[in-house]
Amino acid sequence: MSTRSFGTRVKRNVDPKLLKGEGSFIDDLDLPGVLHAAFVRSPFARAKIKSVDTDYARSMDGVMAIYTCDNIGNLDMELPLLIPHDCMNDARTQRTLARDDVYHVGQAVVMVVAINRYLAEDAALMVDVDYEPMDVEVDIEKAILPDAPLVHPTHPGNIAADLTQISGDPESAFARAEHVTKIRVEVERSTAAPMETRSVAAYYDKISGALTVWDGTQAPLTVRGGLASIFEIDEDKVRVIAPDVGGGFGQKVMFPHPDELLVPLAAMELGLPVKYIEDRRENFISSNQERKQIHHIELYATKDGDVIGLKDFFLHDTGAFIPYGIAIAQVASTSIAGPYRIPNIHVQFQAVYTPTVTITPYRGCGRPQACFAIERAMDQLAEELGIDRFEIRRRNLISDDQFPYPREGLIFADGLPVTMDSGQYFKALDLIEEKIDVRNFPKMQEEARSQGKYLGLGLAYYVEGTGLGPYEGGHIKIHPITGKVYVNTGLSGQGQGHDTVFAQIVADQLGVNVEDVILTEGDSGAYDWGVATFASRAAVVSGNAIHKTALIVRKKTIKAAANMLEVDEDQIELRDGHAWVSNSNRSVSLAAVATATNPLRYAFNEAAKAATQFAPASRHDGPALDEGQAPGLEATDYYSPPAATWAYGVHAAIVEVDEITCETKIKKYALVHDCGNMINPTIVEGQVMGGVAQGIAGAMYEKVEFDDDGNISNANFVDFVIPYATEIPKVEMYHLETPTPLNPLGVKGVGEAGCIATAATIASGLTDALREFGNPKFRSTPITPSMIHEVISSSSSG
Amino acid sequence: MKMIRNLPSANSFGQTSKVSLTVNGTNVEKEVSVRMLLSDFIRHELGLTGTHVGCEHGICGACTVIIDGKSSRSCTLLAVQADGIDLRTIESVANKDGSLHPIQEAFHECHALQCGYCTPGFIMNIVSEFENNEKIDTTDEGIRELIAGNLCRCTGYANIIEAVRDAAEKLQKKR
Known part of the structure; x- marks a missing residue:
């Protein structure tokens, strides 16, 4: 070996074809004679279907087939529960096409196949579905009340799952504590919004009996196994190809969305290639989303800030169905103590059915919510005890010689006990303190104040169980x-x-x-x-x-x-x-x-x-x-990893609020992260930077908004505000490399790192910036100019 | 460069109209449905699939092409509106020998793309800006404004900004 390429900034092999427009995304595939699918989707959040009339649509020009729950054979079923867990009682999953009931706006009711997409959509419009709408409740705190309308009659209180995990001896720690900090935090629903929407194409070769499916998925082998099992054919007769895929961020890992079964079915029945390319609105109303959680977190501490116990209860919105099980809530539960020793933990969640788009992981998968809860609570504890925010963290971080640090009793999303394997948590905190220039900050803050600008310093630490x-x-x-x-x-x-x-x-x-x-x-x-x-x-x-x-x-x-x-x-x-x-x-x-x-x-x-x-x-x-x-x-x-390996990092920001426009500017954003040995630092930085951008999006801009009837009122890129380059700041990145002892390369994952601590960092900064306006706390995201305006105006008028 | 396809297609339906335009320097004459979007025409009638569709309502910029020298969204135009235009797509940007254009090269150098779906739209927008402006404002803020019509969900933009600066400095030196 003359030169080692591991650890160097090698440029990507894949770039040239993508740069020249020669990628092969699914809608780019040239499938001769391809037919196009379009869906009839429910306009109601919860309704009974009284009748479905496809006669007229069937007679329209170019229409090749129309599928309802009555002509899809054994696909007329509840889709698989992918990740079972004992804490779910009779978990509900979606039917391939709705039968009798619909459970969210956007649920697939009918699929039309025609010779082109225009005619398929025309025919879909002419399918006549008669619905009888029912009462709905989309607010998870109200949905669990006794008289709330039920999403599924089988589930009283709309509770889909209820799980308590305990580490150490929380009760005695709670009794021993000299100080308790209790806060409520709320993180809003968002969506991955990959630039390429979900898409699938299929072709069935009658001579060989081979089914080929091109699926813009993160899980081609799962799709292959699922298709073979559902269609009852040999795995070797099904080939699933994920060609170039235009972003996934978790949304494309869940299988099956109905189209992933129905497009292959149509291809088999019609003997021609069939494809379905989701449009942007469909991506909002029918492809899975994540994030909404409301945490009630309590920190039990000594007077000098040693947190000896943590209690957290949270509600997790799972949408209309729970096909991915409790994965997100479980990751949040087991990440709740962050990088801190906190030896005694009592964490409980309830997953709540709402008549909304199904929840499955979106980049971060419960980690941003857990980080927001623990980090906002640590800031609050620091304030209540009169201890500096860096110092309160220093007093609680796991030290280098305490690794491996187990959290006995907490079971991670891979079914294995949580053990933080390695890290240099103190070093990371020291480094960020230096890089964000804490010493000079008060002076900066004062100077800005004299110009009518409010500066705040935000700080948040995160951990990330990776490599499951x-x-x-x-x-x-x-x-x-x-x-x-x-x-x-x-x-x-x-x-x-x-x-x-x-x-x-x-x-x-x-x-x-x-x-x-x-x-x-x-x-x-x-x-x-x-x-x-x-x-x-x-x-x-x-x-x-x-x-x-x-x-x-x-x-x-x-x-x-x-x-x-x-x-x-x-x-x-x-x-x-x-x-x-x-x-x-x-x-x-x-x-x-x-x-x-x-x-x-x-x-x-x-x-x-x-x-x-x-x-x-x-x-x-x-x-x-x-x-x-x-x-x-x-x-x-x-x-096969013995357990997840835990990456970590710490973010800090200097934010500036304009008193008149209530706009927040991120003046400086710095982070330290550690994903073990880096194979390619350039690619690591790209992953982290992309994560930070999605984190900032969730912190300040993005929220899937539902009206009282359960319609998404911003199901497009005009109203659902994804940041452009003008909204995302420069980010200073500092690497630590602590090799994990768990695998030969000493690497940890980094895909989700950037998005985890961002919202907590921004909220921490805004709290610091606007202290004099009635000491607002910013415990929900996204933090919009309207929220800041409310803080500033209510404080000045009061 | 990818060859333009010229086959009868299931997309010619309902009322049609003839369009005649220049696509990447080649004259094209086609009978198209009056409802067909320009983006669909480019992708599925001409087979130039490097132009991507991200939102279908003119926000994300993935479908950006150059029409009569100016960057334009192809998803909010109808194919019939393209009659008589000079259209350039991503397939026309690289050099004839397949080597990358300096802007493409800069994207490669700076790791300014990840999944690559939005990339052709960015490139077309940047190419157009470079062609239409004597001098590019290469401050961070200037470049942010320049690319503020394109969404990218992967990169967080930082490396795209570096790539634009890199390309601008190299190209302006040449001039």
């Missing part, structure tokens, strides 16, 4: 003609640069250029063992699987090359696509080694001549392949 199991695999093969290295893994990418970071891992072991490592991911036809992309796990789980595989291929390559070059194995070096004899100019290309390790009968090129049975290099006494030996330079291996 169960496992991923890697397959590597060195190509005998070109010497290029082909790598497969089962999960898929949505812009994270897997093709580059996985190539870096392999390049180091095999001594090849990063550009000569070619990754195929997200195609069950190429590799079909694995799980999915979620929970900041790709680099950790697939990364380590590929690393382990690369070690095997390296060993095979060295052994074969030593044989060809007639030297000992320890004299072989792999670099520049060749195996070299150390300190000599003798070498053989990897292509030649790959060819030579495959005993051949036919010589198709010069290298192959050396591998044929009469060539001197392949002379041997027995069979061409020894017992147990496989041809070629190829291997497959797996990595």
Whole structure:
């Protein structure tokens, strides 16, 4: 190995095609004769369906098929509960197409297939559905009251799940405490809003019986397994491909949305390719969302600020259905104590059904809510005890020598006990304190004040359990003609640069250029063992699987090359696509080694001549392949993490409020984060920066708004305010690298890191900025100019 | 450059009208449905799928193309409105030998794209701005304004800002 590529800022292999508009997103696929699907969706949040009349629509030009719950065979069912848990009683999931009842505005009722999208939408408009609307309650605090209308008659109080987790001995800690801080915080509902909406296309080949599905999913292998199981066909007859996917952020991990079943069904029945490209409004009203939680958090402390107990009760809005189980609420529960020792924890949540779009993970998955609760509470405790905000955290952080730090009794979303594996929590806090220039801040604040501007310093610490199991695999093969290295893994990418970071891992072991490592991911036809992309796990789980595989291929390559070059194995070096004899100019290309390790009968090129049975290099006494030996330079291996590995970081910001416009400007935003060893710092920074932008969006702009009848009143990009470049500040980023002991590469996940602490940081800063206006606390997000105006105006008038 | 497709299509339906325009330097004449969006025409009639559709209501900028020298949203125009125009899409930006345009190169250098879905829209907007302005304001605020018509959900914009600055400095040096 001449140069190590792990840890360097290698540019992405995938960029050129995307930059030239040559990507293959699903709607870009050229499927001859493709038919288009459109949906009839419920206009009511909760209603009985009295009748569905498709006769006229069926007679319209270009209409090929119309599907209702009555003609979809065994798809007329409740969709699978993907992640079961004992705390859910009779969990409700959506039906593929509504039968008798609808449970949220946007629920799929009818699918129309026509020769183009325009005609499909025309026909969908002409489907006549007669509804009888029912009373609804979308406010989760009111939905649990005794007389609230029920989403599902099976679930009194609209309670979908109720789980208490306990660590240590909270009752005695609560009794011992000298000070208690209690606050209520609320985080609003948002949505991933990937730039490419969800989409799916399918083609069924009647001759071979093979179903091919192109799905803009984060979980192609799950989709494959699900389709095979629901359609009752062999897994090997279903190929699922996630081609280029235009962002996912969690929304695309859930399977199945109804279209993911109905489009393949239509393709099988009609014998032509069929596709469905969700429009933006549909993405708002029918693709899953996340975030709404209301926490009541209590910190039990000594007088000098040592938090000895934590009690949290929270309501979690799960929407109309709970197909993904309690994953989000469970992540929030187990992240609630943040980076602090807090040895005694009592945390309970209730997941609440509301007649709204189903809730499944969106980047962060419960972590931003938990961080907002604990960090707003730590700020409050600091204020009540008269201790500085940095100091109160310092008094409670887990110290380096306390790792691994278990939270016995808390079970994480992977079903395993929580143990924070490693970190340098104090160092990170010291670093951010220096970088945000705490010492000079009071002076800045005073100067700004004299110009009618209010400055505040915000601070928030976060932890992130990443790299969850169960496992991923890697397959590597060195190509005998070109010497290029082909790598497969089962999960898929949505812009994270897997093709580059996985190539870096392999390049180091095999001594090849990063550009000569070619990754195929997200195609069950190429590799079909694995799980999915979620929970900041790709680099950790697939990364380590590929690393382990690369070690095997390296060993095979060295052994074969030593044989060809007639030297000992320890004299072989792999670099520049060749195996070299150390300190000599003798070498053989990897292509030649790959060819030579495959005993051949036919010589198709010069290298192959050396591998044929009469060539001197392949002379041997027995069979061409020894017992147990496989041809070629190829291997497959797996990595299954023993537990989640915990990344962490701390954010700080200086925010400025204009008293007249009530606009908040982020004057400075700095963060320290630690995701273990970085494979590619540029890509890490990109992930963190994108996360921060989504965090700021949630902190200050984005909220899915429902009216009292359960309609989303801002289901478009005009009214649902996604920040442009003009709203996102420059972010200073500082890296710590504490390798995790849990995996060979020492890496932790980073995909969700940026979004976790942002809202808490902004709220902390605004609280600091506007203290003199009646000491407002900013305990709900998004924090809008209207909220700030209310604070400023009510304080001045009062 | 990707070849323009010229096949009869299921998208020619209902009342139609003839449009004649220049697409990436080539004359195109087609009978199109009077309802068809320009973005659909570009993507599915001409087969130029590098122009993406993100919101269908003119907010996200993913569908940005250059019409008669100015960046325009193709999702809020009808194909029939394109009669007589000079249209340029992302497929026309790279050099003939397939190598990247300096703006594309800068995006690659600065890691200014992740999923790549919004990227063609950004590039077309930036190309148009560069062509129409003698001097680009390369302060952070200037660049933020320049790209404020395009949404990106992956990058948080920081690296896009760097890429625009990088490209502007290189291109202005050349002039």
